[in-house]
Amino acid sequence: MAEYLIRNGFVYDPVLGIDGDKKDIAVKDGKIVETTALSKPTEINAAGMTVMAAGVDVHAHVAGPKVCVGRNFRPEDKLFNSTPQAGIKRMEGGFSVPTTLRTGYNYARMGYGFVMEAAMPPLFARHVHEEIRDTPIIDEAALPVFGNNWFVLEYLKNKEIENTAAYIAWLLRVTKGFGIKNVNPGGTEAWGWGMNCETVNDVVPYFEITPAEIIRGLIEANEYLGLPHCMHVHGNSLGEPGNYTVTLDTLKQAEGYTAKNDFGRDTVLHHTHLQFHSYGGTSYSSKGFESKSKEVMDYVNKQDNITFDLGVVTLDETTTMTADGPFEHHLSHMNHLKWANVDVELETAAGVVPFIYNPKSYIAGAQWAVGIELGLYAKDMMKTYITTDHPNAGPFTRYPRVIKWLMSRAAREHMLEKELKYGDSIRNTCYIGEIDRELTLFEIAQMTRAGPAKVLGLSHMFGSLRPGCEGDVAIYPYNPEAIDPSRDPELIERAFSTAQYLIKGGEMVVKEGDIVSNGSKRTFWVDCTTSENPQVQRDISEKFKRYYSVTEANYEVSGHHYVPNPYVIEVDASQ
């Protein structure tokens, strides 16, 4: 394999504590190595550029059934943005729900190397894996959803953590999943009857368990197994004014738990797209709505076992999609656009609704402010990650814009003064106008690489340029000595949108801004061994026989064509 020596770039690596020092980075045989280990490297002159480990995305909806619903039912999303085949690069199309091909290429163009598909319905795991397979370049994994799964609800109702854990280990194995996703705990099962769970104490119909019990039970099962990633939750009442109290109640469920794993992860609860969960007030009007980002962050900043991602609203026309079925139904009644829903037997549901975050409306601007505020109030940037809950709050291709807003007060003021129609109301009802903080490149590297890699339990591979890590290096045309974020914020966005080079797994895939290789992407999954559990085996067989529409033997994802290039992380939880 080729050797690369990346010379004289400004290197940012929070893990090694490197903060913009000029350093050489060496890549050989797919890994980062000491510069002395190279024999005949191809040299890349990175002088005047920023060098980081490739980006790691902790939460995006990029592959699987609901993403494909979004693509297929929104032909308008492809209007005027398709690009033809060129060299090895295949045809691309789509904006908020791009094709798998464009998804891979666009992440590579932004210098990303690993993406976590945030919600995999287990029954549709094959579909998720087929899309992951056909997404070039980036390594990916997927989180199966558990928070409304009948096995989990029944075991946790009886406080059977060991059985819950055994079931989870089995499901991760048969779906080739990575960890535990928990969407609108209990509420999506209630949606089977057109109902919802709006607080952590609402009882799930028939199953007689509360969201709080589901959250705690899944944390316990996660730590019982010692999985690389922690329990990854999307709390109840997403998007509702006044929901921050539900969010605080959700986060409090983590109190008293500590992480137990061999992957260097030290947190037990990841709350995703916190922006959607940090609202005060009673309505979406400027008279009824207020930001509660500060209140939420006051709590988060005091905890050491919680991480979160932002979910910043980017003010685009986008496509919302979530396993929070009742929320999408609610949303379709607000904007009266087309509504797709899929309830999945025994497991989950999903809804899809197009959405326009209109900068001329008050609420879209306020939502934008809440997301940015969370990032600016955060104290520990290793526990705070940049996302747009792609494509819910905006497409992932806007991460560079989010970075710009976080790094530049001038860019935020420009939004409030020029872009948003209700800038003044937003200043009055949100905190954004009061905050001076401008994040540094070091902090951005924490939020987009080192931090997400750590919470995913992948810090031994990603997020750093430490020798031994994967040879994943992004080089951005950004000269921190020459660019002043307060004067040239647009240069931030441009630089992080178009990596000059991306080396992925030791192979050059982006060269001078162009895609030059389809890479050799891998699918990560977790193979967790537990001791024999005949009861769970019996329960599984029983449920398949009586309630599933497929047989047990036809449930498991197996075969080369689904996961042609696996990277299996083994976890031994049999002791």
Place this chain on the structure above:
Amino acid sequence: MVPKIKLNLISGRTIQQGVSMEGGKEKPAYRNACGIIEIDPADFKKLGAWRNTNVRVTSTFGSVVVKAIEATQGPHPGLGWIPMGPWANQVINPNTYSTGMPTFKGTPVDVEAASDEEVLDSITLITRAVRGEL
């Protein structure tokens, strides 16, 4: 003068159509399953023909000979039913009206007895029709 009746033609699946299709479309069983038109007893009366005689079905778009049988899933007076297949597709309305979908259901047709004419098997029907031999 042979009486002619007007029917509203629809086509679709039948279990015999499915079975015989999988058994081989070149076989007589496929013709027997799909080279038919199901007609309501009331319409048979108007047609003045026996059950199980061959009839010619004609629309603005084409013409085909099939065997007339009594409706198996009736009554449906005024409706004619030819199982989906090359016989029905000789006469259905091919217009898609910019949807891509031909109008397979709801084609006005004339039906008249044609006891001397033969119901062709699917391969003969299609290969002769494309050559303009029918």
Place this chain on the structure above:
Amino acid sequence: MAKLVTDVVCPFCGTLCDDLEVSVTDDGKKILDVYNACAIGAEKFLHSQASDRITRPRMQDEDGNWKDVSYDEAVEYTAKILADAKKPLMYGWSSTNCESQAVGTQIGEVTGAIMDNTATVCHGTTLIAVQDVGIPSCTLGEVVNRADRIVFWGCNPAHAHPRHMSRYSIYPRGFFTGKGQKSRKLVVIDPRCTDTSKLADYHLQIEQGRDYELFDAFRVAFKGEKLPDTVAGIPKKTIYEVAETMKSGRFGIIFFGMGVTQSLSKNHNIDAAISVTRDLNDYSKWSIMPMRGHYNVTGSGEVWGWLHGFPFALDLSRGFARYNPGDTTSNDLLRRDEVDAVFVLGSDPGAHFPFGSVKKIWGLPSVCIDPHITPTSAVCKLHVPVAFVGVETGGCAYRMDNVPIECRKVVEPPEGMLTDEEFLKKVLTRVKELKGA
């Protein structure tokens, strides 16, 4: 002696039953019997064993005389007509696995083809309606476990999806539906008295082609507004009564078929059907599901969805993906003489397209890839028989509710026969050479 292969997936209809059992000879070469399948599914497995099966590619001359050719010659002809064409039509894709669909799509990318699947004559209008108004739906297991109201509108599962009623809709006992059929009310809307409508609590024998009006009448009835005395031939009393039955269920579902998609008004019928379902969600929980025909037509829509963003009528001829039903759909293209080569795999347009389109195929360079002799193979210049997917090779297929299931290989194909995927890979390699890609 025989061995039994269990959990076999039936590659016939969109019901995609996965509980078949097939007994085969010990050497794995011969199917002896098929259990649990419907008559059609069983015939599909058994016919694959026919002694008169074509096992080698063959070409016909102008007079219709067939001559055997090698697979290499077949690959060469196929690659050449696709590479030479300005705008080839690559149609079918519904009776094959997703792996073949993905390879075929790459051929389409290289040659600038129109890719269209059987939805174009089946549920294409549904896909258009979904793009207009969305679709609230669910998996079939949800129906098993929760549904107490079932509506079959313009479909006849007793004939077209024979095991649908017993596996998913009318009869099964599920988690919240322990009494099976007794816990469900069945409504059938069909202009004929079908073998399905005979089971119904309410059969509304609608005037053919007036579905849109009846859907709208239901929307009026839900709101308790006034109706004319009859709508689409149905007395208003019945409409109010059925509307009340629908509203009063805990979990309901509308299954619909060709009666709605192929009658005049087409996508607008389905638009109205989906709107009925949306309305019902203000009273209880309702879903709607198209009764997809071919066992993997859904899969081809998904594969094209993730690769190019559109579920059918995919036009790659400009170098990127376009979609415009009526313009980029097979029958419109054929009738307007807009394609200059035809490639068919996994479908039989010769039998199932209007005859005018079939005649156009006959006049063009054409290839039919199909295990059977069909009216399509009869009008194409080249016929390439292949192994049966789901019988002689596995691969992924998507059920009518989009659930992906891995088909099983039950027996070996006749010696020397290629699978769809193997043949397509050879064609892909060759078109790349011809196109210098």
